[in-house]
Amino acid sequence: MKTWKIILVAIAIFGVIAALIVWFFVYNKPHPDFIGAEPDMELPAEQLYFDFIDDEQLANETYIDKVLQIHGEIADVEQVDDMVILSFVFQDGMFGGEGVRCTIHESFHEEALSLEVGSVVTVKGYCTGFTGSDVIIEHASFP
Amino acid sequence: MLRKLLLVTFIFMFVAQALAAQVYLTRNGTIRFFSEAPLENIEAVNRQVNSALNVENGEFVFRLPMRSFSFEKALMQEHFNDNFVESHKYPNASFQGEIPDIDDLDLTSGEEIDVVVQGELTIKDVTKIIREAGTLRMEDDTIHGKAVFIVKPEAYNIRIPNRYTRNIASEIEVSVDVTLSPQ
CATH class of the missing domain: 2.40.50.140 (Nucleic acid-binding proteins)
Known part of the structure; x- marks a missing residue:
């Protein structure tokens, strides 16, 4: 029973971290840095x-x-x-x-x-x- | 003889000025669009709109690079260009039409005048005839033109996947705002 609880908490924490990563680095990713970019x-x-x-x-x-x-x-x-x-x-x-x-x-x-x-x-x-x-x-x- | 020459020169300059003043132009007109959907509102603005109005015959045109639409969120801008309008294949949108009966309008009144704009709007590989309401107002030597109308993405072969139907409206409000100066 205790092991299951640990697994559920771990899944929840993983889910929150994944959601935060998507929120910050995908949905709210910054616009390209054209000033710092190397020219093509x-x-x-x-x-x-x-x-x-x-x-x-x-x-x-x-x-x-x-x-x-x-x-x-x-x-x-x-x-x-x-x-x-x-x-x-x-x-x-x-x-x-x-x-x-x-x-x-x-x-x-x-x-x-x-x-x-x-x-x-x-x-x-x-x-x-x-x-x-x-x-x-x-x-x-x-x- | 000198007076005749001066008179001819003056007439020539007046005619040249009058002819030149028939066409009003801008290279930095603005087109915005606004999408209101349950999950989010999306707005984008393009300030690289070439536009011309011939006040003699009412001919009105504009053309814009699709990649110049600027969004608040980079991800939206990426989806717009790569998945929806496919700006790598269709880099420009354009309108070619007219303001009928423009010679009946008193542009010199300085007041905002209601007009109808009609013609062909091309987005992606689709051209549609549109007829929309707008306004013109002359101030000093410039003409301010405005129009707000609705565009349905699906009418222009812009397919919104089902997973985005709560993010993107099926009817997009498009605002055109141009300040045109004599040619």
């Missing part, structure tokens, strides 16, 4: 943009859901509401200058806003896709 690819921003222009489907398969480290000449740094967006521009289109738009992580806003248009910069971030005018990089930081 490094390439010029211009190549990234024209890969999407030349063959969007292939570029979707190659770049979306990847951490990319890109470099190029800054065309603009703008504040849109609470977002800071750094742009590399490669051609004119319906939306004006079109290219790669990087939404900067909030911990790098100050650094981004201090950058000068025309300077060359390296940016690392998560590629979410192409809007028809621009390649979108989010959670961007300066490695």
